[in-house]
Amino acid sequence: MELSGGDILVQCLKDEGVEYIFGYPGGAVLHIYDALFKQDAVKHILVRHEQGATHAADGYARATGKPGVVLVTSGPGATNAVTGIATAYMDSIPLVVFSGQVPLPVIGSDAFQEADIVGITRPCVKHNFLVKDLTKLAETVKKAFYIATTGRPGPVLVDIPKSLTDPAIKVPYQYPKSVSIRSYNPSVKGHRWQIRKAVDLLLTARRPVIYSGGGVILGNGAEPFTEFARLLGFPVTNTLMGLGAYPATDQQFIGMLGMHGTYEANMAMHECDVLIAVGARFDDRVTGKISEFCPHAKIIHIDVDPASISKTVKVDVPIVGEVGSVLADMLEMLKSADKRPDAEALADWWRQIERWRSVHCLSYDAGSDKIKPQHVIEQLWEVTRGDAFITSDVGQHQMWAAQFYKFDKPRRWINSGGLGTMGFGMPAAIGVKLAFPEADVACVTGEASIQMCIQELATALQYRTPIKIVNLNNGYMGMVRQWQEFTYESRYSHSYLETLPDFVKLAESYGHVGMRISRPGDVRAALEEAFALRDRTVFLDFLTDPTENVYPMIEAGKAHHDMRLAPGVSTDTELA
Numbered sequence: 001m002e003l004s005g006g007d008i009l010v011q012c013l014k015d016e017g018v019e020y021i022f023g024y025p026g027g028a029v030l031h032i033y034d035a036l037f038k039q040d041a042v043k044h045i046l047v048r049h050e051q052g053a054t055h056a057a058d059g060y061a062r063a064t065g066k067p068g069v070v071l072v073t074s075g076p077g078a079t080n081a082v083t084g085i086a087t088a089y090m091d092s093i094p095l096v097v098f099s100g101q102v103p104l105p106v107i108g109s110d111a112f113q114e115a116d117i118v119g120i121t122r123p124c125v126k127h128n129f130l131v132k133d134l135t136k137l138a139e140t141v142k143k144a145f146y147i148a149t150t151g152r153p154g155p156v157l158v159d160i161p162k163s164l165t166d167p168a169i170k171v172p173y174q175y176p177k178s179v180s181i182r183s184y185n186p187s188v189k190g191h192r193w194q195i196r197k198a199v200d201l202l203l204t205a206r207r208p209v210i211y212s213g214g215g216v217i218l219g220n221g222a223e224p225f226t227e228f229a230r231l232l233g234f235p236v237t238n239t240l241m242g243l244g245a246y247p248a249t250d251q252q253f254i255g256m257l258g259m260h261g262t263y264e265a266n267m268a269m270h271e272c273d274v275l276i277a278v279g280a281r282f283d284d285r286v287t288g289k290i291s292e293f294c295p296h297a298k299i300i301h302i303d304v305d306p307a308s309i310s311k312t313v314k315v316d317v318p319i320v321g322e323v324g325s326v327l328a329d330m331l332e333m334l335k336s337a338d339k340r341p342d343a344e345a346l347a348d349w350w351r352q353i354e355r356w357r358s359v360h361c362l363s364y365d366a367g368s369d370k371i372k373p374q375h376v377i378e379q380l381w382e383v384t385r386g387d388a389f390i391t392s393d394v395g396q397h398q399m400w401a402a403q404f405y406k407f408d409k410p411r412r413w414i415n416s417g418g419l420g421t422m423g424f425g426m427p428a429a430i431g432v433k434l435a436f437p438e439a440d441v442a443c444v445t446g447e448a449s450i451q452m453c454i455q456e457l458a459t460a461l462q463y464r465t466p467i468k469i470v471n472l473n474n475g476y477m478g479m480v481r482q483w484q485e486f487t488y489e490s491r492y493s494h495s496y497l498e499t500l501p502d503f504v505k506l507a508e509s510y511g512h513v514g515m516r517i518s519r520p521g522d523v524r525a526a527l528e529e530a531f532a533l534r535d536r537t538v539f540l541d542f543l544t545d546p547t548e549n550v551y552p553m554i555e556a557g558k559a560h561h562d563m564r565l566a567p568g569v570s571t572d573t574e575l576a
Helices: 005-015 027-037 050-064 076-080 082-090 117-124 134-149 192-204 214-218 222-232 263-271 323-336 343-357 373-383 396-404 425-435 454-462 478-487 503-509 520-532
Strands: 002-004 020-023 043-046 068-072 095-101 127-130 155-161 170-172 208-212 236-238 253-256 274-278 298-303 317-320 389-392 441-445 468-473 513-517 538-543
Touching: 002 005, 005 027, 005 134, 020 050, 020 425, 027 068, 027 095, 027 155, 043 454, 050 068, 050 076, 050 082, 050 095, 050 425, 050 454, 068 076, 076 082, 076 095, 076 117, 082 095, 082 117, 082 155, 095 134, 117 127, 117 155, 127 134, 134 155, 134 170, 192 274, 192 298, 192 317, 192 323, 208 222, 208 263, 214 222, 222 323, 236 263, 253 263, 253 396, 263 343, 298 323, 373 396, 373 441, 373 468, 373 520, 389 396, 389 425, 396 441, 396 468, 396 478, 425 441, 425 454, 454 503, 468 503, 468 520, 503 513, 503 538, 513 520, 520 538
Parallel strands: 020 043, 020 068, 068 095, 095 155, 127 155, 208 236, 208 274, 236 253, 274 298, 298 317, 389 441, 441 468, 468 538, 513 538
Antiparallel strands: 002 170
8 A cells, every 4th residue: 555654654653553652743743643633543642842752651661661652843842852862761761752854855954943853862862763765664663663672772763854744745555574684683692601600600609699770670571580589599689770670578678779779788789799780780879989899799790781791890790681581591500500509608698688787777757747758658658559650750759769669560660760850750650651541650759850841730631641749849959959968068059949839729720639738647648538539630749858868878989888877877786
C-alpha cells in the first residue's frame, strides 16, 4: 500500500505495538497529527509542555520496560524536550522522540521555528536521525526502536522535515521485520572464561559485597540477581537507581550506598575484600573519593556497556554482557562448584555488619511537634503496603523516599538519578498511571520541584490519571539549603521560597482535591483518605520541619568511611 509520510509514521507505531505517544502539536507536525486523528490504536496524550511529554514517556518506560514515545514540533517544541531527553540518557531509559523539522528545502536558512535539533541533542542521545528520504522513513523508525531498546538502552531522536509528511506525496509502505546495523552489535552473552574467573574470586571472598545498579532493573535481571545473592548469602547494597532489584525488607539488604547511603552499606564497601558490581556505573555519588574507594577490594564488574567498564574505577574482572544472561551463567557455575564461600569468615563479616547496623544511622526525632519528612515517607510505605509506584522529583524529598520507602520489587521506584531533574516526578507519575491504571501511584516532591511542571495537573485531569502528590513542603530548596548550611556557613543564598502559592487552592483550580497537613498526628489519616479516593488526583501539602537534613551524608572529597551522621547518632556502639 502507498501512504503519506504522516500515515507511514502512524502505521509504524501501530506495527511496533506502541500504546501511547506523548506530545504537543505545532506547525511542523500538523500532517502527523492529522494522521493520528484518523485512527484510534495509538492513543495521544496531550501534555502542557514538551518537557512534560518526555518525562511522562520516561515514567511509562521505566515502569513497563517498553520504550516511551514522544512527538514534538520543530524549534522550541524540540528544544523544550531536551531536558527530558537528557534525563533519559543519563539513566539509560529507552525513548523514541519524533521531532518535526522545517521543510527540507529551507533547512539551514533560519526558517520560522527552525533549530538544529540533531546537533543540539547529539551529546544526550544514544543516536539520532534526520530523515531526508521518505522511502527510508519506515526503516529509520525501526532502527530507532531497535537502538533505543537493545544493549544499554537510551533515547533516540528522529527528526522529520514537514515536506516529508505532505499528504499529497505517497510512497509504498512496508515495515521491516528486523534491521541490521553493521556498526552496532551489542553483546548479550558474557565471556565464559571471565565468568569462571569471577566465580572463583567470589568463592575466596571473606568480606564480600554485592553492589547493584539500575542495569539490573533495566535488564530485567532482578529475579536471577536475587537468586544469586541468596545462594551466596552475601550482603547486598543498591544504588539509587537500583532500588528494588533486591527486596529492601530482606535481611541481606544493607541499604542504599553512596552520598546518602546507610552507614552499614558505606562501611561495608570501604572494608570489603571482594566487590561484585552488577549493572552499575560507579557514579561519583556512589564512589566518593576515588582514590579511597574500596581500598582492599578485588572488583568484578558486569555491564552490558563495554564503555562503562574501568571508565571510573579500574576493575580486576570485567564481564561485558546482559545482566540476566551473565547471572544465569554464574548461577550455573556456582551450583555445580565443589567449593563454597568460607562460612566462618562470612559469619564474622555479618557480625561486623550488624555492629554497623546498630548505629541506626537513619534515626530522626520522631517526637517533634513538627511534621518530619521521614515520618511522612514511612507512613506512605505503610498505607500503600509497600506496593505503590513511587515517582520523585529531585532533592531532599528524593533521598528520604529512597531511604525510608522499602522497595521490594523492581520498576516501582521512578526517579531522575543521573541528571537530577526537578519537575520530573508528576509527569512521570502520569506516564506510570496510564500504564498501570489500577495501581497506586504517588509522586513524592517538594514545593520547589513541583512548580517546574505544575501545569501537568491539567493533563492528569484530562486523561483521568488519579495520582497522589506528596508534597514535603519546607519552604526551601531543601538540598540547596542543606549544602549552604554545611559548606557556606548557613548563608542561604536564594534558597528560601518567599512567595509560595496556596497549593490546596491551586490543585482545586485544576479540578483536583487539595489537602494541607500541618500536624504530625494527622499524617496517617490524610494519606489513608487520599488513597481511598481512587478516582481523584489528590495534592497533599505536608508542612514539614524546615531545619531537617538528609543523613548520613558523604561530603565532596570524602571517602565512604568518612560520613556526617545526624546529630545525636553515635558510632560508640560499634565494636572493632
